[in-house]
Amino acid sequence: MFHHFTSSVMLTGGIDPHTHLAMEFMGTETIDDFFSGQAAALAGGTTMHIDFVIPVNGSLVAGFEAYERKAKKSCMDYGFHMAITKWDESVSREMEIMVKEKGINSFKFFMAYKGSLMINDELLLQGLKRCKSLGALAMVHAENGDAVFEGQKRMIELGITGPEGHALSRPAVLEGEATARAIRLARFVNTPLYIVHVMSIDAMEEISKARKSGQKVIGEPVVSGLVLDDSGLWDPDFITAAKYVMSPPIRESGHDKALQAALSTGVLQLVGTDHCVFNSTQKALGIDDFRKIPNGVNGIEERMHLVWDTMVESGQISVTDYVRITSTECARIFNLYPRKGAILTGSDADIIIFNPNSSFEISASSHHSRTDTNVFDGRKGKGKVEVTIVGGRVVWQDDELKVVPGSGKYIEMPPFSYLFNGIDKSDAKYLSSLRAPVRRFNSAS
Ligand SMILES: NC(=O)NCCC(=O)O
Numbered sequence: 001m002f003h004h005f006t007s008s009v010m011l012t013g014g015i016d017p018h019t020h021l022a023m024e025f026m027g028t029e030t031i032d033d034f035f036s037g038q039a040a041a042l043a044g045g046t047t048m049h050i051d052f053v054i055p056v057n058g059s060l061v062a063g064f065e066a067y068e069r070k071a072k073k074s075c076m077d078y079g080f081h082m083a084i085t086k087w088d089e090s091v092s093r094e095m096e097i098m099v100k101e102k103g104i105n106s107f108k109f110f111m112a113y114k115g116s117l118m119i120n121d122e123l124l125l126q127g128l129k130r131c132k133s134l135g136a137l138a139m140v141h142a143e144n145g146d147a148v149f150e151g152q153k154r155m156i157e158l159g160i161t162g163p164e165g166h167a168l169s170r171p172a173v174l175e176g177e178a179t180a181r182a183i184r185l186a187r188f189v190n191t192p193l194y195i196v197h198v199m200s201i202d203a204m205e206e207i208s209k210a211r212k213s214g215q216k217v218i219g220e221p222v223v224s225g226l227v228l229d230d231s232g233l234w235d236p237d238f239i240t241a242a243k244y245v246m247s248p249p250i251r252e253s254g255h256d257k258a259l260q261a262a263l264s265t266g267v268l269q270l271v272g273t274d275h276c277v278f279n280s281t282q283k284a285l286g287i288d289d290f291r292k293i294p295n296g297v298n299g300i301e302e303r304m305h306l307v308w309d310t311m312v313e314s315g316q317i318s319v320t321d322y323v324r325i326t327s328t329e330c331a332r333i334f335n336l337y338p339r340k341g342a343i344l345t346g347s348d349a350d351i352i353i354f355n356p357n358s359s360f361e362i363s364a365s366s367h368h369s370r371t372d373t374n375v376f377d378g379r380k381g382k383g384k385v386e387v388t389i390v391g392g393r394v395v396w397q398d399d400e401l402k403v404v405p406g407s408g409k410y411i412e413m414p415p416f417s418y419l420f421n422g423i424d425k426s427d428a429k430y431l432s433s434l435r436a437p438v439r440r441f442n443s444a445s
């Protein structure tokens with residue numbers, strides 16, 4: 001959705017499907033909270049984000065309440081996904097409460113982070129079945145956590161303790177394996193699947209194959225994976241190298257371009273950030289051992305600019321495609337369209353004015369995030385978000401923020417998005433195929 005506005009264009013505000021604000025993780029907490037992270041987002045033209053609630057001691061209700069408190073200071077609209085980290089009757093019941101009473105329509109399963117968030121295949125299967133019955137979208141962090149654990153041991157035994165050990169310990173083959181496994185289990189259950197942070201050709205090709213076969217699989221690359229390669233991890237300065245540590249890792253050069261191509265051809269459908277930032281002091285927790293470097297990079301403020309420059313300015317996609325991959329498709333997948341993801345009568349007036357002839361430059365000293373580093377530091381490009389409007393109010397203009405803590409609203413997301421269309425019919429077809437050849441056996445005697 002875009003309209004001409006002198007040399008600038010009016011576009012739908014961005015929606016970031018993947019963030020971690022005020023998240024307790026790896027013995028610390030992300031430094032951007034719901035105010036600072038959202039202020040950064042608004043300065044970069046993103047007007048809504050969906051964050052991941054982490055259960056408290058396995059309780060979804062307690063986790064939801066904790067995130068409600070964290071989000072009180074919000075200055076822009078937000079929604080929640082919910083992580084599932086253990087399985088029992090109570091979790092299964094709480095999933096229903098989340099969907100029917102709390103406005104959550106997606107659940108994330110971590111196939112990595114052994115010993116903390118990781119789940120096994122048995123849990124994943126139970127979770128997929130439950131998601132299907134509730135009309136909720138299952139999401140996976142796809143890396144083989146057991147093999148990552150082995151890979152980490154291997155690096156430490158070789159004496160490789162620096163940030164490069166992070167990437168070497170969890171190669172793309174492990175992302176490809178877990179992506180394939182999750183896709184096959186979702187096919188077995190016959191429920192849609194969303195792969196978060198697709199970082200490699202290996203994972204992307206599994207998604208491509210499944211989609212070609214007609215399976216409902218969504219692939220989300222993140223801006224770091226689209227525009228960076230792993231060279232920063234070899235920087236001789238620990239803090240510089242450690243800022244690039246995220247999971248799955250940023251890959252060797254070549255994966256970035258392949259992910260861009262997949263995005264431009266519809267193999268991948270929307271762009272997130274996985275904004276999950278720790279400052280230099282927090283990253284230094286892993287100075288002697290890469291396994292202790294808190295995982296995560298920035299992107300919430302940079303996504304709209306970098307996707308424009310990398311994809312539209314380069315000629316890979318049109319402006320219409322840009323709006324789809326940064327906003328509309330996210331709204332459709334999470335059942336918010338057309339309230340969000342569109343400029344229409346009756347939609348929330350979340351709008352940006354974007355000047356394609358202007359330019360941007362990214363730097364840790366001028367960004368709005370609280371963190372003291374930026375993985376895109378020094379990058380320049382074409383295009384600039386000149387104005388951000390949320391709910392009809394100007395919050396970013398002339399490089400100045402006018403944000404009000406507490407003004408952001410929680411957006412409930414109803415279940416049974418378009419991805420569930422036709423699932424009941426294909427189930428019925430499968431069941432009738434089982435019953436068709438009723439076999440009779442002769443008795444043994
Ligand atoms: N991605 C990452 O390194 N940190 C955030 C948690 C996750 O999404 O896996």
Ligand SMILES: [Zn+2]
Nearest residue numbers: 141196197247
């Ligand atoms: Zn993840």
Ligand SMILES: [Zn+2]
Nearest residue numbers: 018019020274
């Ligand atoms: Zn994440």
